[in-house]
Amino acid sequence: xxxxxxxxxxxxxxxxxxxxxxxxxxxxxxxxxxxxxxxxxxxxxxxxxxxxxxxxxxxxxx
Numbered sequence: 037x038x039x040x041x042x043x044x045x046x047x048x049x050x051x052x053x054x055x056x057x058x059x060x061x062x063x064x065x066x067x068x069x070x071x072x073x074x075x076x077x078x079x080x081x082x083x084x085x086x087x088x089x090x091x092x093x094x095x096x097x098x
Contacts, residue, residue: 038052038057038058039058039059040056040057040058040059040084040087041059041083041084041086041087043079043080043083043084044075044077044079044080046074046075046076047075047076047077047080049075050073050074050075050076051070051073051076054073056070059084059087059088059091059093060093062084062088062093062095063088063093063094063095063096064096065095065096066095066096066097066098067081067085067095068098069098070084070095
């Protein structure tokens with residue numbers, strides 16, 4: 037079960053394979069670390085950033 041926003045299949049696979057199955061897990065990573073995942077692109081990172089902000093969360097500073 038995941039509460040990640042709907043992104044492309046490659047982006048979702050990249051997150052799940054890296055162990056990010058919940059939105060809160062992304063607070064442990066920087067945007068650059070997420071963007072470096074194979075299959076992750078700027079559009080998906082933007083969607084994740086927006087979803088985090090809606091919950092008062094953010095990526096880790098780095």
